[in-house]
Amino acid sequence: MAERAATAVPEPEVHATSTGLSNVKLAMWAFLGSECLLFGALISTFLLYQGRSEGGPTPSKVYDIPFTSVSSFVLLMSSLTMVLALSAIQRRDEPKMRAWLMATALLGMTFIAGQVYEFTTFVNEGLSLTSSAFSSSFFLMTGFHGAHVTGGILLLLSLVGMSLDGRLPPERSETVELAGLYWHFVDIVWIVIFAAAYLIPTAT
């Protein structure tokens, strides 16, 4: 009886995979590789249509470069706080990890608030989703990116909740690493969007 009871105790999770690598991390990298194709489609569509304002506001007329530069800086710094959260959990410092995760989520929220403000300003200036090919491709590209950032914020907040609940011990640091990979990917997509859509002038 005692022997049977002993075998019923669940064994600790071990990565016994054929590659010796974590399968979920492999899956995350494959997912991020496929996301390159999604954002590639959105960015190239924007590049094709950015010159077609059809009488509506042009990119150079509506863009507020100093404002968007600050937003870009905020998102870049959120990548630093994210990687510091990972570093903290790898050093078994859970309170610091939660603090850095919260900082990352707050920086992400600041970026989204800036995007909402920017979209509102554009609509007030006559640039709506359907006003031109430029506006449609612009809102689609930046909107999809904003949706990804929002998803990332929810992921970070759920990690903080799990940690407070005791369900994210240092042994599960890979969970934070996976969330970090997603967050950094969202950041690198913005690096491309900021240069290609905002800073590089439209060809005449």
Add this chain to the structure above:
Amino acid sequence: MASSVQTPRQVPEELTPAPRHELDEARHPGVRQYIVVAIVLALATLAEVVLYYLDLPRGLLVGLLLFFAVSKFALVVLFFMHLKFDNPIFRRLFVTGLLLAISVYAVVLVIFGIHPGGNQG
């Protein structure tokens, strides 16, 4: 007959390799290196914005902006996402998707750029 049944081979514990993700984790950069990378990223962003306001020829401006964007992209991927330190399989997975996206959409941009009417159906 009974002698043909194979018994599982016992592997001594000291020969069992440690999970590779733990080895990769040990090679990750430290806090100081992360901060240095973040400072470089911030300076590169500042340089991009300064370039935008300079009255440079379009070709030069595009070249410089692309250089800074690619540099920032590489820094985040290599250091913050640890592709420089992790197993090469992760790098291959990501680079495959990235190169596929770049090549497919470069062709799309060239085709529609050369034949602008093509996107009107």
